Structure formats: structure tokens, C-alpha cells
Amino acid sequence: MEREDPFAFVRDQLRRQRALRNMSQDEFGKRANYSGSTVSAVETGTRLIDLPYAKRADEILDTGGLFESLLRSAQDDGEPTWFKPYLEAERNGRQLRFFEPMLIPGLLQTENYARAVLRMDDVRPESEVEQRVSARLERQEILRRERPPQVIAVIDESALRRRDAIMGEQLAYLLRMAELPHVHLNIVPLTAGLHIGLSGPLMLVMLADGTWVGHLDHQLGGSPVAAEEGVATLLARWEGVRGIALPEDQSIALIKEIESQHGPQ
Structure with missing residues (x-):
């Protein structure tokens, strides 16, 4: 049985919180100093979410440290x-x-x-x-x-x-x-x-x-x-x-x- 991706929930929440603010991937990327293609890659799972990205998402989306916390939890889940x-x-x-x-x-x-x-x-x-x-x-x-x-x-x-x-x-x-x-x-x-x-x-x-x-x-x-x-x-x-x-x-x-x-x- 294939193990569930522990980062999937983090990606889902990133997409959801960005969409709730009517912010496109390009707009989010511009504010976060990432390209729109990088934002897309993170949200589709072809690029891993790292701590700097999570912290910038918290700042831009004003989520009070949500994504940093979710990322650390996902990383713990990814460990044996x-x-x-x-x-x-x-x-x-x-x-x-x-x-x-x-x-x-x-x-x-x-x-x-x-x-x-x-x-x-x-x-x-x-x-x-x-x-x-x-x-x-x-x-x-x-x-x-x-x-x-x-x-x-x-x-x-x-x-x-x-x-x-x-x-x-x-x-x-x-x-x-x-x-x-x-x-x-x-x-x-x-x-x-x-x-x-x-x-x-x-x-x-x-x-x-x-x-x-x-x-x-x-x-x-x-x-x-x-x-x-x-x-x-x-x-x-x-x-x-x-x-x-x-x-x-x-x-x-x-x-x-x-x-x-x-x-x-």
C-alpha cells in the first residue's frame, strides 16, 4: 500500500487560502519573490515546500504561522x-x-x-x-x-x-x-x-x-x-x-x- 503524502494537506491549504483572498499564483509569487511557475510547482507537488516558502506564505496571507506549523508537522509525519x-x-x-x-x-x-x-x-x-x-x-x-x-x-x-x-x-x-x-x-x-x-x-x-x-x-x-x-x-x-x-x-x-x-x- 502506497504511503499517503504528508505534504498534500499543506498544499491544499496553500491553494485554498490564496484563493480565498482572490489572489492568482502570479500575484502571490510577485509578493513572495517567487515566480508564478514556482508557486504552481509548489501547489501541485512538483516542488517541495520549504520553511522560507511557508514563512512567506504566512506573512502574505496573514495566517499567524499556520503554514510553518503545518509544514513542521508534515515533516515529522515524513520521518520514520x-x-x-x-x-x-x-x-x-x-x-x-x-x-x-x-x-x-x-x-x-x-x-x-x-x-x-x-x-x-x-x-x-x-x-x-x-x-x-x-x-x-x-x-x-x-x-x-x-x-x-x-x-x-x-x-x-x-x-x-x-x-x-x-x-x-x-x-x-x-x-x-x-x-x-x-x-x-x-x-x-x-x-x-x-x-x-x-x-x-x-x-x-x-x-x-x-x-x-x-x-x-x-x-x-x-x-x-x-x-x-x-x-x-x-x-x-x-x-x-x-x-x-x-x-x-x-x-x-x-x-x-x-x-x-x-x-x-
Whole structure:
């Protein structure tokens, strides 16, 4: 059974609210600084609705934040059920810790990298890929808010050395993100050999009250980790991989070295 498009209701409401104000697509687009063809594409679903578009629609149609709220709800609906508990914790977290042995962490991915990762599941419909890409990019907005969480990401060097064409862009973006004062990167060098982190990726969130929530990805999806014993194990393993990672300045230098091998971006 094909999954219902979670953005269909948002598009319907956009069309309805615009029509109630006797506003054509061209007129709406002119006010919103979009072309009429872009407005048409959004309303027919051939172009995804993003947060800037939703906010402009709220301003022009005077809907009091309706479309921003609907869009965020639709993006949550577009995420797998197993990932929603972690997303809620991430939005409210004070500190985020990641370890990735094979990929760039989702919170630090470019649009093209995220799309390529999601397309690795070759039976996933393209519409779902695009919904998930949009949701992942919107998820990254927490890094740009007034009070962002501290992010400490430990990444295995092998994840940086993929030879895909998109990696030059991704590495350049990773370096720009590392310039943010609240984003810290540590790379586990290939010379570290075998280590406990190679068992798989992990994510940890420290909440405002000091408690921790964990998450594990696997081939069938992912699993939240809230039990005290499980969280303690993840914290210990994260400290283990950070302990063998390069210091931050050496990590940045290594990323720059690998990025330079891809030529100018």
C-alpha cells in the first residue's frame, strides 16, 4: 500500500487560502519573490515546500504561522516512526554527540549528500527521498538558531575518503560548519586501526535537566536508547572513540587535506 503524502494537506491549504483572498499564483509569487511557475510547482507537488516558502506564505496571507506549523508537522509525519523520539530530544537538547564510522552525520550533510545517502535504498520512491531530504535540511536549522546546542561529532576518516563526486562539496561544507563556535569535529584516523566504534554509529543528546537519550541506527531503521544502563554504555563507547580521535585542530587539517584532493569547489 502506497504511503499517503504528508505534504498534500499543506498544499491544499496553500491553494485554498490564496484563493480565498482572490489572489492568482502570479500575484502571490510577485509578493513572495517567487515566480508564478514556482508557486504552481509548489501547489501541485512538483516542488517541495520549504520553511522560507511557508514563512512567506504566512506573512502574505496573514495566517499567524499556520503554514510553518503545518509544514513542521508534515515533516515529522515524513520521518520514520522509530526516529521521532530522537528528533524530539534533539530539538530540545543542550549537547549533541555523534559517532559515525561510515557516513557524515545527518545534521552535517549537504543536500546532495543527503539525497545520495537516501537513494542507497533503491526501492525507496523518489517522492519519499525528496521528503526526507527536505526534512533533514530543516532539521539542521537548530544549528542556526539563537541558542543552538553544542555539537561534538566524531567521524571515522574512512567516511571522508569516499570517492563519490559529491564528496568535495560535502567536505567543504563540513569545514564551514566547523567554523561555528558550537560545532566541534574530531576525526578518528585510519592509523587507529580496529576500535570499538566500528561496531556502528551512535547518537546521544543531553537534555536541559542533564539526562541523556541515545539512538542507534541499523539496517532495519533505528532504536531509541533511554534505559540507564544502555545510555551509560553508549556514553562510554563515545568517550572511547573520541579518546582515539585526533585533536580538533589536527582533525580540521586532515579534512582540509582530503578536501583539497577533490579540486576547487
